Amino acid sequence: MKFEYAPAPESPALAGIAPSHGLFIGGEFREAADGKVFTTISPSSEEVLSEVARGGPEDVDAAVAAARAAFPAWSALPGAERAKYLFRVARIVQERSRELAVLESLDNGKPIRESRDVDLPLVAAHFFYYAGWADKLPHAGYGQDPRPLGVAGQVIPWNFPLLMLAWKIAPALACGNTVVLKPAETTPLTALRFADICRQAGLPPGVVNIVTGDGEAGAALVAHPGVDKVAFTGSTEVGRGIARALAGTRKKLTLELGGKAANIVFDDAPLDQAVEGIVSGIFFNQGHVCCAGSRLLVQESVADEVLDALKRRMAGLRVGDPLDKNTDIGAINSAGQLARIRELAEAGEAEGAERWSPACDLPGTGFWFAPTLFTGVSQAHRIAREEIFGPVLSVLTFRTPDEAVAKANNTPYGLSAGIWTEKGSRILWMADRLRAGVVWSNTFNKFDPTSPFGGFGESGYGREGGRHGLEAYLDV
Amino acid sequence: MPTTAPALPLADVTATDAALRRFLHGLPGVDAVGLEARAAALGTRSIKTTAKAFALDLAISMIDLTTLEGADTPGKVRALCAKGVRPDPADRSAPSVAAICVYPDMAAVAVEALRGTGVSVASVATAFPAGRAARSVKLADTAEAVAAGAAEIDMVIDRGAFLAGRYMEVFEEILAVKEACGRAHLKVILENGELATYDAIRRASWLAMLAGADFVKTSTGKVAVNATPANTLLMLQAVRDFHAATGRRIGVKPAGGIRTAKDALKYLVLVNETAGEDWLSPRWFRFGASSLLNDLLMQRQKLSTGRYSGPDYVTVD
Numbered sequence: 113m114k115f116e117y118a119p120a121p122e123s124p125a126l127a128g129i130a131p132s133h134g135l136f137i138g139g140e141f142r143e144a145a146d147g148k149v150f151t152t153i154s155p156s157s158e159e160v161l162s163e164v165a166r167g168g169p170e171d172v173d174a175a176v177a178a179a180r181a182a183f184p185a186w187s188a189l190p191g192a193e194r195a196k197y198l199f200r201v202a203r204i205v206q207e208r209s210r211e212l213a214v215l216e217s218l219d220n221g222k223p224i225r226e227s228r229d230v231d232l233p234l235v236a237a238h239f240f241y242y243a244g245w246a247d248k249l250p251h252a253g254y255g256q257d258p259r260p261l262g263v264a265g266q267v268i269p270w271n272f273p274l275l276m277l278a279w280k281i282a283p284a285l286a287c288g289n290t291v292v293l294k295p296a297e298t299t300p301l302t303a304l305r306f307a308d309i310c311r312q313a314g315l316p317p318g319v320v321n322i323v324t325g326d327g328e329a330g331a332a333l334v335a336h337p338g339v340d341k342v343a344f345t346g347s348t349e350v351g352r353g354i355a356r357a358l359a360g361t362r363k364k365l366t367l368e369l370g371g372k373a374a375n376i377v378f379d380d381a382p383l384d385q386a387v388e389g390i391v392s393g394i395f396f397n398q399g400h401v402c403c404a405g406s407r408l409l410v411q412e413s414v415a416d417e418v419l420d421a422l423k424r425r426m427a428g429l430r431v432g433d434p435l436d437k438n439t440d441i442g443a444i445n446s447a448g449q450l451a452r453i454r455e456l457a458e459a460g461e462a463e464g465a466e467r468w469s470p471a472c473d474l475p476g477t478g479f480w481f482a483p484t485l486f487t488g489v490s491q492a493h494r495i496a497r498e499e500i501f502g503p504v505l506s507v508l509t510f511r512t513p514d515e516a517v518a519k520a521n522n523t524p525y526g527l528s529a530g531i532w533t534e535k536g537s538r539i540l541w542m543a544d545r546l547r548a549g550v551v552w553s554n555t556f557n558k559f560d561p562t563s564p565f566g567g568f569g570e571s572g573y574g575r576e577g578g579r580h581g582l583e584a585y586l587d588v
Numbered sequence: 589m590p591t592t593a594p595a596l597p598l599a600d601v602t603a604t605d606a607a608l609r610r611f612l613h614g615l616p617g618v619d620a621v622g623l624e625a626r627a628a629a630l631g632t633r634s635i636k637t638t639a640k641a642f643a644l645d646l647a648i649s650m651i652d653l654t655t656l657e658g659a660d661t662p663g664k665v666r667a668l669c670a671k672g673v674r675p676d677p678a679d680r681s682a683p684s685v686a687a688i689c690v691y692p693d694m695a696a697v698a699v700e701a702l703r704g705t706g707v708s709v710a711s712v713a714t715a716f717p718a719g720r721a722a723r724s725v726k727l728a729d730t731a732e733a734v735a736a737g738a739a740e741i742d743m744v745i746d747r748g749a750f751l752a753g754r755y756m757e758v759f760e761e762i763l764a765v766k767e768a769c770g771r772a773h774l775k776v777i778l779e780n781g782e783l784a785t786y787d788a789i790r791r792a793s794w795l796a797m798l799a800g801a802d803f804v805k806t807s808t809g810k811v812a813v814n815a816t817p818a819n820t821l822l823m824l825q826a827v828r829d830f831h832a833a834t835g836r837r838i839g840v841k842p843a844g845g846i847r848t849a850k851d852a853l854k855y856l857v858l859v860n861e862t863a864g865e866d867w868l869s870p871r872w873f874r875f876g877a878s879s880l881l882n883d884l885l886m887q888r889q890k891l892s893t894g895r896y897s898g899p900d901y902v903t904v905d
Binding site: 113114115116117118119120225229380381382383384385388389428437438534554555 | 616617618619621622623625626632633634635636637638639640642643646825856857860861865868869
């Protein structure tokens with residue numbers, strides 16, 4: 113019998129989107145100095161969601177000045193007092209999580225199941241976690257009385273808009289810094305809603321400032337002389353530019369960049385769970401994940417079995433309306449990103465890899481890409497080397513653990529890796545040898561505020577999350 | 589060059605004790621965290637409107653409506669049979685349940701009460717629920733239930749022998765009970781709560797399937813841990829894989845602890861997205877339950893009338 117799930121959509125009205133949005137500077141929303149605006153659209157329908165102020169250098173200047181003005185009082189507060197604000201923010205995020213999840217799914221295109229069950233709980237957890245650190249900084253291992261840096265300029269990507277905001281803002285505020293945050297051009301709305309939460313929580317004006325805009329605003333922010341610390345999450349290319357711009361300045365810099373993670377499946381793996389891990393590794397958030405397990409390395413002796421099971425599982429993925437609670441894969445975030453994914457997938461075919469996707473009806477409007485896997489991929493193919501940042505998995509095989517390590521490490525990146533085996537000693541042996549900031553064993557894409565996250569090589573430097581995440585925002 | 593192929597795929601794995609052990613221990617391991625996470629994720633599927641109406645009726649039609657109490661009487665069993673045939677006296681469109689499940693000494697009463705209704709009689713047997721009796725007693729128990737007219741036999745495996753690693757003993761016992769069943773369908777209860785680990789549940793599922801089970805069933809309902817979404821998901825994977833390997837389709841029956849319509853719908857999602865739609869039929873999936881039926885009926889009434897009616901509008905039998 114056919115069990116069709118009827119549509120079960122969340123109402124877009126829950127997001128309560130205003131027709132226009134201003135910049136959040138010094139506790140007030142205001143237009144851009146030059147009055148410029150841009151529109152943000154829903155990637156699943158291409159409908160305009162709202163008009164948003166396009167911040168420029170002058171606005172960045174005003175935001176940095178507001179943050180600078182707020183810094184002395186904020187940093188002088190006892191840690192326990194700063195903690196109260198952060199706990200309040202965390203609780204409001206929880207209370208408003210349905211609204212925020214719908215807003216995030218509308219603006220970003222990710223399925224509501226993920227924004228509701230992953231993004232929002234983690235956002236609240238990060239604020240709760242760093243609220244706990246605010247009055248315990250002398251015990252963090254950075255000296256008796258570690259001092260904040262000042263004004264943090266933070267630039268975040270579009271793949272986890274609110275979660276990346278939380279990763280940046282929560283530790284910065286806990287340590288006593290004030291911030292100017294530039295959300296991604298295609299996903300400004302949840303950051304601006306977060307500004308409203310800051311006001312609701314009574315956060316002193318200027319402690320958090322949000323400047324929306326494009327790359328120009330981001331460049332102005334990181335280059336601004338009034339900024340003491342720059343934190344960037346995004347592409348390796350932009351990260352390189354920032355590192356270059358900051359070289360020789362006193363600014364402290366952390367970068368969380370791209371990845372091309374290997375998800376390594378041994379023949380003694382728990383195969384059903386490994387298949388789930390492969391799926392969540394590459395299709396979670398449409399593959400728009402810097403630590404996505406985009407290269408599957410599977411031991412030759414189980415390759416056929418794993419691929420059969422993977423294809424069967426992929427055929428069950430539900431692609432469509434991000435607001436439908438039964439959707440597994442939502443929309444690609446932008447036309448530009450879709451073009452990039454298509455280009456790399458075509459390169460994969462042109463270079464001789466075999467492409468497969470399950471039969472799936474993609475909606476007529478919006479940006480969509482069917483979950484895709486490539487077999488017969490070699491280390492030399494572009495799809496095995498370049499970050500695709502989409503729902504495209506490259507499958508390679510290996511014969512021995514040494515070969516698995518060699519192939520996994522054969523990348524300029526080094527953000528994450530996964531190991532699937534029931535043999536504990538092999539997990540430890542592999543983890544010792546893999547050059548990656550995060551190594552998951554018998555799971556993938558698991559995040560927790562207590563655990564540091566960050567990369568090797570061209571995946572960036574610095575850690576976010578955990579005790580380690582405090583270091584980026586302290587003068588140590 | 590071999591001149592004859594084995595009659596059944598996998599027949600050789602039960603040829604010797606050592607071969608059977610090697611096979612069962614060669615099955616892929618189960619990562620408990622991952623299995624439970626997958627079951628929980630499928631539990632978040634949102635089943636609304638037409639899908640809900642379909643699923644509620646399907647769930648009712650899959651129930652083995654059960655009474656397994658020391659206090660059971662012919663009167664109690666007859667009342668349960670009447671309820672199973674027409675679960676909602678006020679709404680004739682409500683389907684009948686799949687079967688009435690009773691102890692062997694009540695099987696004849698149920699057979700008489702259900703004659704001509706299309707509702708089947710299932711009887712537990714083999715010294716249910718502990719199964720701690722001589723094999724001759726278990727076989728006699730089975731034979732009596734079959735003689736009384738039970739069309740389905742729910743046996744328990746010897747968990748003691750299984751946990752001690754005497755797999756061949758368990759295998760042979762299932763074979764013997766299967767033979768005693770004659771034409772009756774055999775459901776093999778693994779009692780997951782006593783097997784304790786997911787690895788053991790996967791091995792026991794395969795052992796039962798290799799021995800000729802028509803269904804694998806999670807539990808007796810008489811121990812602390814009975815059916816869970818995770819252990820049912822695991823058994824659905826086992827029947828799916830067994831079908832792929834042998835072409836034989838085996839049913840799954842979670843039993844014990846499934847009391848709400850919401851839970852039942854989650855199990856149907858597990859079936860749909862693990863074994864697939866071929867299993868979405870009372871022929872291949874059953875719920876062993878007693879109080880579940882009333883909640884399904886209440887949800888069904890809510891869906892058709894738009895109002896919650898309350899427990900006084902469903903019958904207590």
